[in-house]
Amino acid sequence: MMKFSFNVEDASQIFVGAFALAVPISFSEEAWRLGETLPTQNLLMLFSLSVLFLGLFTYQSVFQHNIKSRKFVFVSRIVIAYVMTALVVALVLFCLDKLPLLEDPWISFKRIIVISMPASMGAIVVDSFDKE
Structure with a gap:
């Protein structure tokens, strides 16, 4: 039985990857305004796409089809990375x-949801450098 290996x-790696993409996008006024104006339905689609792409990349690259x-x-x-x-x-x-919490x-x-979409991909890509 495989044990959970996350160290x-x-x-x-996840922090660095997320930070690498979060910083430039977080400085963008377009991202701030999108976070203000994006309808809830679109926000849910964006979140779903984030999780879907995290899952696909993790399945293909980190776990190499072996789950x-x-x-x-x-x-x-996937949950931890997001x-x-x-x-x-x-x-x-x-x-x-x-x-403005x-x-x-x-x-x-x-x-957070808007900027986390690209940042989560950066996080999982950097995490994949060290295979599971």
């Missing part, structure tokens, strides 16, 4: 004073 190196006995590890890897990416995006937006949490959430 500090994996976490640091039969590691389904929990596979799903966990959550860590969202945290990185939130931190960057907070540093830029573009995360107390004033408008819904806008904050939407901005």
Whole structure:
């Protein structure tokens, strides 16, 4: 039986990959405005695409089509990568004073989702450098 293998190196790779794409996009006023104006349905589609592409890339590259006995590890890897990416995006937006958590949490959430889509791909690509 395979054990869940996720360590500090994996976490640091995800943080670096997410940060690499979160920073330039977070500085974009277009991303801030998109986070303000994007309808909920489109936001859900964007989130779904993020998770779908994370899953596809993880399946193809990180796990190399071998998830039969590691389904929990596979799903966990996707969830962890997305959550860590969202945290990185939130931190960057907070540093830029573009995360109005107390004033408008819904806008904050939407901005995080918008910027997390490309940032999550950066996170999983860098994570794939060290195969499972």
